[in-house]
Amino acid sequence: MPPIQMTSRRKFITSTAAALTAPLPLIADHHKKKKLYDISIAEWSLHKSLFGKKMTNLDFPVVSKKEFGINAVEYVNQFFKDKANDKKYLNELKKICDSEGVKSLLIMCDGEGKLGDPDKDKRAGAVNNHKRWVEAAKHLGCHSIRVNASSSGSYEDQQKLAADGLGSLSEFAATHGLNVIVENHGGLSSNGAWLSGVMKIVNKKNCGTLPDFGNFRIGGGKTYDRYKGVKELMPFAKAVSAKSHDFDEKGNEIHTDYHKMMKIVIDAGYHGYVGVEYEGGKMSEFDGIKATKKLLETVRTKLSS
Numbered sequence: 131m132p133p134i135q136m137t138s139r140r141k142f143i144t145s146t147a148a149a150l151t152a153p154l155p156l157i158a159d160h161h162k163k164k165k166l167y168d169i170s171i172a173e174w175s176l177h178k179s180l181f182g183k184k185m186t187n188l189d190f191p192v193v194s195k196k197e198f199g200i201n202a203v204e205y206v207n208q209f210f211k212d213k214a215n216d217k218k219y220l221n222e223l224k225k226i227c228d229s230e231g232v233k234s235l236l237i238m239c240d241g242e243g244k245l246g247d248p249d250k251d252k253r254a255g256a257v258n259n260h261k262r263w264v265e266a267a268k269h270l271g272c273h274s275i276r277v278n279a280s281s282s283g284s285y286e287d288q289q290k291l292a293a294d295g296l297g298s299l300s301e302f303a304a305t306h307g308l309n310v311i312v313e314n315h316g317g318l319s320s321n322g323a324w325l326s327g328v329m330k331i332v333n334k335k336n337c338g339t340l341p342d343f344g345n346f347r348i349g350g351g352k353t354y355d356r357y358k359g360v361k362e363l364m365p366f367a368k369a370v371s372a373k374s375h376d377f378d379e380k381g382n383e384i385h386t387d388y389h390k391m392m393k394i395v396i397d398a399g400y401h402g403y404v405g406v407e408y409e410g411g412k413m414s415e416f417d418g419i420k421a422t423k424k425l426l427e428t429v430r431t432k433l434s435s
Contacts, residue, residue, distance in 0.1 A: 142367055147318050164395055166430050168234055170202035172371060172407040173209060173418050187213075188223055191232040198419055202233045204276075204369070204405050207263055209242060214262040220269045227270070234270040236311070236340075236369060239263045239277050245295030246288055252255050253291065256300045264303045264310075271369025274309035274368055276340050279319045279328060288318055293331035300337040313340040314359060320348045322362030329366040339366040342397075342407070343386045344373030360391060364398035374422040375410040383427055392429050 172196050179185050185193060194200045227234055242263070243256025249307040260277060267275050279296065281288035301312045312328070314320045329339060341363040346354040359412040376384045395404070405426060408418035 155277050166433055167392075167401055167426075168202065168403045169200060169368075169423055169426050170204055170403040170405045171198065171419065172202045172204045172238070172405045173206040173407055175204070175408045175422075176237070176415055178415055178416060188226060191223075191227045191230050192410060193231045195232050197416060198406075198421065199207075200406070201231055202403050203227075204235050204237050205237045205270075205272075206240070206274075207242075208238055211241075214266045217269070220266060224270055227372045228250050231233060234267075234272045234321060235405075236272050236274040236276055237248050237263055237267045237270075237312075239326070242277075244280040244282075245277060245299065246279055246292030247295070248283055248287075248291060253295050254298075257295055257302070260299050260310075261302055264299075264306055264308055268306045268308055274338075275303070276310045276311050276369070278315050279312045279325065280317065283325065285318065287327050289331060292319075294326050296328065296337055297332045299332065300332065300334045304334070304336050309336045309338055309368050310372075311338045311340045313342050313371065314345045314363065315342070316345065316347060317349055320346045320359070321354050322359030326362045326366065328416075337366075338368040339363040340369045340371055341367050342371040343391055344375070344409070351397075356386065357390060357394060361394050361398070364395060364400060367395075367398065367400055369402065370395055370400065371407045372404050372426055373407050373409060373420060374418065374425070375408075376412055377421050377425070381428070383422070383425060388425050388429050389432065392426075396433060404407070 161166060173190055191203055207235045239260060242259035243252060245256050247253040263275050267309050279292040295331060296310060303310045312319065312325060318324045325339060331335065341360045342362065343356060346356045346359050348354050365434065374383045378384050406419055406422045408415060408422050409416050413421065
């Protein structure tokens with residue numbers, strides 16, 4: 131084998147040294163460019179259109195993508211209440227989502243009984259009623275079902291009863307790889323300390339919360355501090371609901387300081403989807419959804435900088 135020429139050796143040494151000293155990809159910069167959170171949409175934002183028969187649940191993913199540029203959806207079970215076990219319908223809905231490039235995140239479940247009912251049989255019945263929605267959510271590719279923690283009795287009794295029902299349902303959901311998440315939705319569930327206490331009693335990885343910015347009416351004309359409530363619920367959050375009603379001329383929601391609220395969300399280490407849930411009456415549903423999305427985008431940009 132002929133000896134390596136000096137010029138070739140110098141080229142080899144020079145090129146090797148250059149490769150070793152070349153700057154590595156800036157991993158930190160890559161993370162900086164990642165969005166703080168993504169934006170989804172709760173189907174309840176369009177409840178007037180749905181109840182008014184202007185659209186159906188099957189239209190929801192299409193409208194979300196084409197009208198609002200949102201590619202992640204959160205269903206409400208009452209808009210396809212009789213379809214939980216209808217595989218043909220669920221396959222059609224899934225096909226529509228796939229064709230539009232829309233991700234199904236969760237199903238919000240109402241009207242299926244009290245998971246914290248003092249009556250043991252009724253509580254068990256409520257758990258069983260929710261199981262079909264766990265299966266439907268799994269079929270659609272969701273990560274969770276959203277439930278309510280309704281109960282009655284003393285503060286402590288309601289915590290124990292709600293935890294019992296949630297625990298049983300969470301055990302079933304775990305076999306399907308799904309989460310059971312509770313929204314602050316009136317009564318004691320809108321008391322952040324109470325609901326976070328329930329989470330601690332349940333103590334299951336797949337049982338969490340869905341903090342809603344606006345649902346903090348605890349009854350008797352009283353309200354719970356929304357910022358305190360969200361802060362208490364965020365350690366258990368697997369989804370977040372950006373409730374909105376009215377906006378000022380600068381595009382800010384007048385009931386909730388979104389910058390302050392989203393900072394609480396981010397500071398808790400949450401970087402998942404934040405769902406637009408417009409409930410106002412002064413703007414149309416479409417305009418309200420767009421205003422909420424724009425505000426979330428504006429706040430995200432400010433928090434990112």
